[in-house]
Every structure is written in structure tokens, then in C-alpha cells.
Amino acid sequence: MYDNLGAQPGVPRPPTNPQQSPFGNGFYGASSGLIRGGLGAYGEKILGSSSEYVQSNISRYFSDPQYYFQVNDQYVRNKLKVVLFPFLHRGHWTRITEPVGGRLSYKPPIYDINAPDLYIPFMAFGTYVVLAGFSLGLRGRFSPEALNWLFIKGLVGWFLQVSLLKFCLLSLGSGEAPLLDIVAYAGYTFTGMCIAVLGKILWSYSYYFLIPWTCICMGAFLVKTMKRVLFAEVRTYDSSRHHYLLIFIALAQFPLFIWLGNISVNWLF
Structure with a gap:
């Protein structure tokens, strides 16, 4: 009645x-x-x-961080003279190139006074924070929280300077300058700020002379640097627009320096 599905004895099973x-x-x-x-x-x-x-793209926009710390004592002295007294600089403002790996590269700061570095900006920024804290201590207003606010305020000022230079490059149709170059040029702001804050500590009335002087010197330094170094990478050239942006960079130093030079626990005043 039912089919037997099992294997029958003596009958070979087909291969599975x-x-x-x-x-x-x-x-x-x-x-x-x-x-x-x-x-x-x-x-x-x-x-x-x-x-x-x-x-x-990393090498194009960020470069090698070690490049910006190849400095020596002679470079630091000469660079501070150029930043603090740009009107006395009689040499050229263009950077020196050398062939490396079949293409032209800029020489490091130790061999080129016009090359940007990060050693001076970082040292100047730290000195600015210390002098600002010391100034608050002389007035009996020092506290760890106030020092933290001064540190953050300095970083914000550095960021604003970088944004200003980057905006000028982008408005001219070029954003190809290495970011660390712009950070280094913007960081030289704190060299003048250290002079102004130190003068305010030694003699309060000297502040009203040092702030305008450092603003003018920093504006002249950035104008010459942006004109001869960074704008060389701009694809399109517009003479009138070029000059307006240079004037804008120079004038923008005054409110920035006044804001950073106002050593207090408040952000605006």
C-alpha cells in the first residue's frame, strides 16, 4: 500500500x-x-x-608642522625686528625657494627671514597670557578663572586674525595658501601685544602710545607680507580690490589690539 522510500538491500544507491x-x-x-x-x-x-x-592636499594646505619650528637665536632676533619695526626692514619680502624632489619648495625659517614660523607666535602667546595675569595680580583681581578667560580671549583673538587673512584670500579667489602659514602670520600679533601689556605694567600712560604704534607696525607687516608672499598665489588680480583689502587688513588691527590689550575679566570691556 505504501511506497518504501528506504534503501532496498542489494540495490546500489545513486550518488548524491x-x-x-x-x-x-x-x-x-x-x-x-x-x-x-x-x-x-x-x-x-x-x-x-x-x-x-x-x-x-594635506601637504598643500597644512604643510609639515616641523617646518615651522626650524629656528635659531639669530632668526628669532631678526624676525622680531621685522615684526616690531617693519619700516626699518630694507631687504626684500619674498620667500626663498629651493628645488626639492623635482619641484620648488620654500626654505625653512632658519635660512629665510621671511619664512613664517610657529615658535615666535606660541612663545608670544604664552608670554601675553602670563603678562596679562601679572597685570591683574597687581590690581588685586587675579584668579585662576580670570587667567582661563584671558587664555580663551587670546585664542579667540588669534582665530579672528586668521579668519581675517583667510577671508581676504578667499575673496580674491585663492584659498590655496597653507593654513599653518596664515596661523603663523596671525600669531605675530602677540609680539606687539606683549610690548603693549609690559609697557602698561611699567607705566600705565605708555599704553596709550604703545597700542597705536604696535597696531601700525602689525598692519604694515601684514600688508607687506600679504602683498608680496600670500597674494602671489592668487589666481586673479584686481588692483583696486587688492588695495582695498590691504587697507582693510591694516585698519582691522586697531579694534583687535584694543580688545586684546584691555586686560580684564570681561570679554568686551
Whole structure:
């Protein structure tokens, strides 16, 4: 009545896995190897081009941080003279290039007085915070919280200066200058601020002379630097617009210096 689905004695069971054709295995192995090889080569090409693109953009916009700390005592002295007394600088303002790896690169600060560095800006920024805290201590208003606010205020001022220079470059159709170059040029602001704050500590009335002088010197330094160094990378040149932006950079130093020079626990006054 019922079909017997089990194996009958003496009757051979048919193979469950039939043997595949050797030609099919050969074609399958060759095609899979070809696909894997093609995908691997394509993936390596994509990853290689992507890594080269990322590295080129990092070096293009950020440069090598070690480059900005290749300084010595002679460079620091000469650079401070250029920043604090730009009218006395009789040399050129262009940076010196040298062939490296088949292309032109700028010489480090130790060999070029016009090269930007980060050693002086960082040292000047730290000195500014210390002098500002000491000034508050002389007036009996020092506290750790006040020192923190001065530190943050200095960082905000540095950021505003960087934004100003970056805005001028972008408005002229060029944002290709390395970011650390702009950060370094903006950081020289604190060299003049240290002189102004120190003068205010020694003699309060000297502050009203030192602030305008440091503003004028910093404005002249940035104008000459932006005109000869950074604007050299601008793709389009507009003489009238160029001059207006330079004047704007110089005039913007006055409110920035007055704000940073006002040593208090308040942000605005």
C-alpha cells in the first residue's frame, strides 16, 4: 500500500553529489581568479589615488608642522625686528625657494627671514597670557578663572586674525595658501601685544602710545607680507580690490589690539 522510500538491500544507491565536469571547474577557477585579480588591481588603484590625493592636499594646505619650528637665536632676533619695526626692514619680502624632489619648495625659517614660523607666535602667546595675569595680580583681581578667560580671549583673538587673512584670500579667489602659514602670520600679533601689556605694567600712560604704534607696525607687516608672499598665489588680480583689502587688513588691527590689550575679566570691556 505504501511506497518504501528506504534503501532496498542489494540495490546500489545513486550518488548524491554527481561529479562535476573538469571543464566547468577550469572555467570557474579561471573566471574567479580573473575577477579577483581585476577587482584587486582596481581597488589598489582607487586606494592609491585616494591616498595620494589626501597626502597632496594635506601637504598643500597644512604643510609639515616641523617646518615651522626650524629656528635659531639669530632668526628669532631678526624676525622680531621685522615684526616690531617693519619700516626699518630694507631687504626684500619674498620667500626663498629651493628645488626639492623635482619641484620648488620654500626654505625653512632658519635660512629665510621671511619664512613664517610657529615658535615666535606660541612663545608670544604664552608670554601675553602670563603678562596679562601679572597685570591683574597687581590690581588685586587675579584668579585662576580670570587667567582661563584671558587664555580663551587670546585664542579667540588669534582665530579672528586668521579668519581675517583667510577671508581676504578667499575673496580674491585663492584659498590655496597653507593654513599653518596664515596661523603663523596671525600669531605675530602677540609680539606687539606683549610690548603693549609690559609697557602698561611699567607705566600705565605708555599704553596709550604703545597700542597705536604696535597696531601700525602689525598692519604694515601684514600688508607687506600679504602683498608680496600670500597674494602671489592668487589666481586673479584686481588692483583696486587688492588695495582695498590691504587697507582693510591694516585698519582691522586697531579694534583687535584694543580688545586684546584691555586686560580684564570681561570679554568686551
